[in-house]
Amino acid sequence: MAACGADTARTLACRDGHAAAQLKLISIAVIFITSVVGITSPVLLARHFQGKPAYDRATLLIKCFAAGVILSTSLVHVLPDAFAALSDCHVASRHPWKDYPFSGLVTMIGAIAALLVDLTASAHMESHTAHSHGQYEVLPVATQEEPDTKKPSMSIELKVEPVAGAVSDSGGGHSHEEMVIRLKQRLVSQVLEIGIIFHSVIIGVTMGMSQNQCTIRPLVAALAFHQIFEGMGLGGCIAQAGFTFGTTAYMCFMFAVTTPMGIVLGMILFSVTGYDDSSPNALILEGLLGSFSSGILIYMALVDLIALDFFHNKMMTSNSWLRKTSFTALVLGSISMSILALWA
Numbered sequence: 646m647a648a649c650g651a652d653t654a655r656t657l658a659c660r661d662g663h664a665a666a667q668l669k670l671i672s673i674a675v676i677f678i679t680s681v682v683g684i685t686s687p688v689l690l691a692r693h694f695q696g697k698p699a700y701d702r703a704t705l706l707i708k709c710f711a712a713g714v715i716l717s718t719s720l721v722h723v724l725p726d727a728f729a730a731l732s733d734c735h736v737a738s739r740h741p742w743k744d745y746p747f748s749g750l751v752t753m754i755g756a757i758a759a760l761l762v763d764l765t766a767s768a769h770m771e772s773h774t775a776h777s778h779g780q781y782e783v784l785p786v787a788t789q790e791e792p793d794t795k796k797p798s799m800s801i802e803l804k805v806e807p808v809a810g811a812v813s814d815s816g817g818g819h820s821h822e823e824m825v826i827r828l829k830q831r832l833v834s835q836v837l838e839i840g841i842i843f844h845s846v847i848i849g850v851t852m853g854m855s856q857n858q859c860t861i862r863p864l865v866a867a868l869a870f871h872q873i874f875e876g877m878g879l880g881g882c883i884a885q886a887g888f889t890f891g892t893t894a895y896m897c898f899m900f901a902v903t904t905p906m907g908i909v910l911g912m913i914l915f916s917v918t919g920y921d922d923s924s925p926n927a928l929i930l931e932g933l934l935g936s937f938s939s940g941i942l943i944y945m946a947l948v949d950l951i952a953l954d955f956f957h958n959k960m961m962t963s964n965s966w967l968r969k970t971s972f973t974a975l976v977l978g979s980i981s982m983s984i985l986a987l988w989a
Contacts, residue, residue, distance in 0.1 A: 659859035668858055669912060672865040673905040679869040680901040683876025684883075687711070688893060691884035701960060702967060704885045709971040711881030712950035713978025714874050715837065719942035721986045722871075723844050724752060727935030735925045742929070748936045755940020759836060763949065766832050830886040833949040834879070838896055840941030841879055842903050847934050849907015854915045854927055867988035868904070874982050876900060882950070951975065 687707045694700040728748045730736070737743045848868065855861055883896055914920060920927050954961055954971065961968050 659857045661858050662856050664858040665856050665861055666912070668861045668865060669853060669908055672852065672861070672868070673908055675865055675869050676872055676908075677901055677905045680872040680876050680904065681897070683873035684880040684897045684900050685876075687877055687880035688884045688897065691881075704881075705954065705958070705960060705967070706971060706974045707877075707881035708885050708950065709954060709974040710978035711878035712946055712954070713975040713980075714878035714982045715841075715942055715950065716946035717979040717982035718841075718844070718875055718878070719939045719946060721983045723847075723935050723939040723942065724748070725986075726847075727752070727932045727939060730928045730932035730935065733923075733925075733928050735923065736928050736932070739925070748932060751933055751936035752940040752943070755840075755937040756944040757940075758937075759840070759941045759944040760948075762836055763832070763944075767829070827887055830882070831888065833945065833953075834882040834886040834888070834896070836941070837882055837945045837949075838879055838900065840938050840945060841875060841900065843934055843938035843941070844875075845900070845903040846907040846910075847931055847938070849904040849909075850911040850914065851927075851931055853908040853911015853913075854921050854924075855911075856915070856921050863988055867985060871982075871985050872904060874978075874985065878978070 691700070691704050691707065694703040731742055731748050741747075848871075852861060852864060852868075879900055880897070883893055888896070914927075955968070956962075961971060
């Protein structure tokens with residue numbers, strides 16, 4: 646628990662609202678640009694390899710790097726910050742926050758909520774694809790059992806046109822399986838973006854409410870690198886999911902603007918309420934939202950990214966070199982993001 650005492654002279658000297666506001670305006674532009682670079686890099690890289698023999702391997706390696714980034718983000722960045730916010734002396738000295746470890750509870754709720762969304766969407770997806778798959782039956786329309794002297798014996802097959810967005814199974818069982826996998830990848834990307842957006846809003850609002858220029862100044866550079874790596878993590882999943890151009894652009898845009906919008910929201914909240922980043926109410930909100938998003942990110946990283954690729958991907962299980970390389974990419978992603986915890 647942090648000790649509560651009077652502000653030191655250095656802390657008082659650092660609290661300069663005007664200088665802090667200037668730094669926040671700079672950070673909005675810097676973080677937006679680095680976020681765009683981070684999330685579009687794997688998407689553009691995947692499009693560059695698309696149609697080439699190395700495309701599948703490249704997207705798999707990008708996704709494994711992304712999994713390491715997301716896992717480190719949840720366990721090294723988000724969860725410790727959530728615990729620290731709810732264990733702050735201004736919060737932990739009050740009921741009910743001092744009576745129960747709410748950070749762990751809300752993290753568990755976030756993971757279970759992600760599982761529920763995953764199960765519900767998967768069940769809906771399976772029922773939808775099964776219904777669509779059942780409409781591709783080959784129907785005998787006319788069969789002449791007795792030969793006709795004027796017309797040759799013939800049979801006609803009528804195949805119902807597939808509904809929009811569905812894949813015909815006339816080429817075998819692989820098309821149906823691939824469609825289910827692609828829908829699963831899209832679900833993972835969308836749920837993952839929700840968890841990351843929670844985290845980005847928390848970062849932005851916390852910086853926007855802060856009046857300590859000594860804290861904001863190093864955060865600008867640290868968060869710039871943070872957004873690059875986190876954007877690469879999400880962008881890798883988006884690239885493999887194979888969204889349309891419009892959906893991909895929308896998801897990239899939402900990630901890029903969330904943290905800057907959070908900074909603006911934090912500045913507005915401070916001007917309206919007077920709450921800064923050390924306010925008990927702000928710390929409680931930061932702790933609860935951080936814990937919830939951490940639970941989502943932990944589930945997504947371990948279940949829908951790491952376990953799915955390392956244990957259920959045919960390329961991975963049949964190629965030992967690719968498996969080792971993918972594991973190396975996973976470790977590099979986690980190390981890269983973990984090092985940033987020294988500054989942000």
